């Protein structure tokens with residue numbers, strides 16, 4: 272899939288920078304990316320996005336210092352400067368793009384406010400789908416961050432074609448510093464979404480046993496709403512051991528046959544186990560997977576390990592476990608010593624973390640209104656103001 276990434280705000284910019292770094296190392300390039308921010312220093316910290324593709328907005332309002340945690344200002348400056356953002360995207364080339372993906376931390380100001388505005392405009396202008404990767408703040412960041420994230424997400428789900436959620440609180444380890452967690456967590460994000468978004472691209476390793484093209488990803492995400500991703504990686508596969516077995520088999524025809532059969536079964540079993548681990552392990556958004564409307568099962572690994580039967584059986588297993596019946600899937604070969612499985616749980620109905628976030632946001636809003644009323648009533652004791 273050819274993806275145009277837009278990193279909005281600090282977290283978004285950093286993560287898109289990492290997608291670009293990953294893409295540079297690939298034999299063929301599938302990604303394009305720009306970064307948008309109101310803070311100059313955040314844009315300077317980026318390494319793999321060209322200078323001309325880093326866009327500073329809101330200069331007349333915040334003078335390059337960022338909007339802080341004020342996502343209303345983030346939304347306003349984005350709306351005011353939407354033409355220059357669209358121009359930057361256009362000048363990078365969009366004719367061969369399969370999808371747009373906006374990446375942002377939803378708890379702050381720039382990405383939180385700007386992403387839904389950009390999604391709306393991209394959807395109006397282009398025919399390609401517009402997805403978002405929205406990062407939820409950890410509760411310990413404070414209630415304002417949760418409030419911002421709830422407002423941003425409630426808008427974003429209606430403006431984008433599908434929103435992938437990544438929950439920072441589910442991924443931060445006990446006792447880990449926030450900064451350390453970000454470096455590790457960002458790596459996890461880029462690894463998962465890298466495998467997903469690179470599906471359908473023909474690399475030097477050839478085509479898969481069961482090819483997945485970008486239209487299957489798009490169809491999986493068609494239901495809108497929010498989605499979560501599971502991921503698992505196999506143990507290291509030692510190709511040298513495999514070669515030796517094949518060579519020996521040449522002299523012992525009978526044995527070779529039975530070994531082949533066993534290897535085939537092994538391959539399927541390995542794939543099924545990997546897909547189960549991906550879906551039952553830690554998801555980007557912990558949720559009730561049985562409430563997913565659609566799913567996509569994706570395998571990437573060395574060509575000799577790919578197995579049609581394994582993919583088919585995994586798809587059936589996923590289908591038995593989700594609410595809907597639409598499960599797509601396939602594989603693609605990559606030159607690697609590992610097999611990776613990705614399971615997209617699309618259009619999820621039930622995620623306690625989202626309900627919790629919305630509850631915190633509602634309580635915060637009520638507290639803000641109460642505090643405001645208190646403040647205004649203090650001076651409301653019949654003293655005439657100097658002027659109205």
Ligand code: GDP
Nearest residue numbers: 280281282376378379380381382383407408453
């Ligand atoms: P913005 O620049 O105003 O859009 O705000 P930031 O991106 O700096 O922060 C918004 C939220 O994103 C924070 O509250 C964190 O929850 C999250 N965040 C910030 N930096 C990172 C990062 O590097 N990785 C991850 N996973 N989350 C981040």
